[in-house]
Amino acid sequence: MCHILERRTVRFTLLHQENIEFQNFGLRNNVAQLCVLKMNQDLSELDVDSQTSLTPTTKSRSLVIGNIHVLFNPNRGDVKLGQVRLFLEKAYKLSREWGCIPVIIGGDLNSIPQSPMYQFMASSKLDVRHYDRRRISEQVQHPSQCGSFRSQNEKASSFWTSISRPMLYRWSEEELQLATGSEGVTYLQHHLKLCSAYLGVPGSCRTRDDHGEPLATSYHSKFKGTVDYIWHTEELVPVRVLETLPVNILKRIGGLPNEKWGSDHLALVCELAFIDDCDRT
Template identity: 25%
Template sequence: MCIPTAVPTNVQSVLSRIKMIEHPTSGEESKLGLYNFKVATWNVLADGYTFPNYYSHCTAALNWSTRFPLIIQHIGRADPDILCLQEADHWDEYKRALNLMGYKTLYLKRSGCRRDGCAICVKRKKIKIVERKCIYFNSLCELPFEDASRIQRDSVALVAVLQPIVRRRQLNDDGSERLNEEAAAHQPTKFCVATTHIFWDPQYEDVKCRQVHYLMVKLEQFWKKAKNLILCGDFNSPPTSAIIEFLRKGKVDLRTWDLDMIPGNRQLKPCHGWSSLGLIQPAFEKQPKQASNSGNHRRYSSLFLRLKSPILRHKFQFQSVYQCYRKHMEWLSKGRTLSTDCEKKVFTQRYKGKIYEPLITSHFSQFSGTLDYIFVANGVRPVRYLQLPSEVELMKIGPLPTDTFASDHLMLMCEIHLEN
């Protein structure tokens, strides 16, 4: 049963607050609305991962029959047009509920015996699904790495090509129809959304680096454009990690990093997989695993060499939607606004390239920090984003989930403008 808490209901209400704030980089052209959509990502905490030793503060709140209605209610309050979920199990229940809410859903269960997976859900009246792509990170084991068992972590990524549904005729107030001239003049552009849940353990940081690098390689192969891409999910990496720097900057050379700092926070327990990326000399030389088929070996050789390199690269120019969030909140708390283009220019120039992500997107007894992100490439412009509970508010509330909030992760959401 739940341990009694002194936290008042009005404090806990910030967890269910849906307040969108104008983004510092938004422009007038991005407020037109024809190609504007709300995109949300949320790790909903799989029923299979509600371990009592992690969530002993409120065991009754872990019951699936209690949590699932709260999850659906929160999604309904946020009402995103595109919803990306991680750690979604009991998928039949999600699918039925989301279908009633007007969503068409795609789902990819994790490999092996795992019961949870990733999902992309879109409002069927606004967006159509053109194509899907499933990425299984266990496919890395087919490459001639010597540590295949270490790599096999059952993680996945789900990718979808989407296209806006634009109604070319609109109703007048008197019920008659008129031509939507802007819609008639343009063929809606396609765009790509990808979501993933990267492996969690910092002692396997080499595996996490490979997973994210492999994801970017597969995205480059699947989505040939360098723009109109949204990538979101639980990357299990703080903002100061090499993985997030790689996504933000398009390149990271792990040889230039202190090995203990690659995960973003100095680790007390070492990662033992760096030799496979050439960062340390192994204790004894291993022969690379021989591919079972020489033809496969030739076919995979360029991919293998790229993933074995300590230099990680990708072609997308990503912006993290929440990158300057904390500084933005500071400005607002001091009564300053970003209501004009001039003010926005000053703000973005001052903090360009600096990291002020939210301090907390995941908050439970074993961990409190930022692990979740929304990245957008060229052609996708943030217009507004969801205000999150502050670290002060979360510390007053205590560990998540609670009897009113169903996950140990916060939902991130932004309204984006898609350039046509």
């Protein structure tokens, strides 16, 4: 994540980078990365002095970029929440330190659309008492039919709306500590106002679910569905996205990985613009 390159022109300068090793916080051995990038208006304007004099007050066209791989184990919703909580806290802190700059977050959340984890990302809050920690990600093995992807997301959505009923789940003190980072706390909240990039760009029913997320970003023998996302703060707007492969194509090629795709995940790509740039056009 040192630089983002386009053809032969360096479009960004790396101002800051840091890694998160979750095992150092008692949250298993997954990792995340964060960096601060500054857009270069003109490559010729860059010199050694200007790069070495950059400080956290450099706000002009800078971004916090984050990437995370959340624990897979569906039964450990406490650890999953703890990893995402810590990641978002550090992303928000970096944004503030560098002048309240926009944030872009991507990665494998190992949670499906409309799950409690997804809702925590989207709504900024979650009362863990209303959820079974084994259902935080709603990540179960999916049937292979295309229609089942929609019904699975609808089930997750129904599960979310059902919390209006007074139903409380028991979490141990250790599980609450891992999930919320504090003893005796049951309410999670983050300070980033996040939007899903793919929700912001209309897509085809061949590749999107009823809510607008991809039908599948991973497709193999143990799991078929969406667990990967790109999120951004409200200072940015998605212009276009790379559509994922339709489920019937994934079935035809025998799932992932294969000879053409070396990963069991599909790539997500989004072009984003600054809101103020859009206002001037």
